[in-house]
Amino acid sequence: MKLLATLLTAAFLAAPALPTFAQQHGNAPAEKPAAAPAKPAAPAKPDLAQGESKFTAVCVACHGAGGNSGIPANPRLSQQHPEYIVKQLQEFRAGKRKSAVMQPFASQLSDDDMRNIAAYVGSSQAKPGFARDKELVSMGEKIYRGGIADRQIAACAGCHSPNGSGIPAQYPRLSGQHADYTAAQLTAFRDGARVNSVQMTQVAAKLNDREIRAVADYIAGLR
Incomplete structure (x- = not known):
């Protein structure tokens, strides 16, 4: 008898669990879907x-x-x-x-x-700038608006817009910028001192000092 009881107990423990009546008839509570990952908090609105x-x-x-x-x-x-x-x-x-x-x-x-x-x-209103050299401005306008095709220099207006207003989140506003500052940045891109824009490095690398001064002076007068 003890042997029979032992065998029956072992068989019961080894048997797979049978589904309940509710599970057989589709009445079991549905499993809850996994919670979606929390979205990162949006940056606070600028003050x-x-x-x-x-x-x-x-x-x-x-x-x-x-x-x-x-x-x-x-x-x-x-x-x-x-x-x-x-x-x-x-x-x-x-x-x-x-x-x-x-x-x-x-x-x-x-x-x-x-x-x-x-x-x-x-949000602050910009004061207008002024070009200073008529001869340079003429050269600068040609480069800014049309580039230099035979040297594969792209027109600045293509990214920074014809009036220098740029494109938000992509290209900066240039109109009215100090010519000295613009020339210094173009020179830094050309000479490798500023390296945080591959696109600008490629453009500036093809400009000589006079062309840089011309473009910078033209930009100063844009509005």
């Missing part, structure tokens, strides 16, 4: 007041009230596309764009600071 406050504390000495720099070597930032400003500040902070002046300042800024500053200067 213009905070942007103005931080800009005044950190940036205004070099870039002027509202981003209208009066120093030819320092860029005008007013009405610049915010996405472009954020990108440049992040690249200064990361060391991708080199500047002994800008890197320490950018390192002090959080991502929210950068977005706030960019929104503030982007």
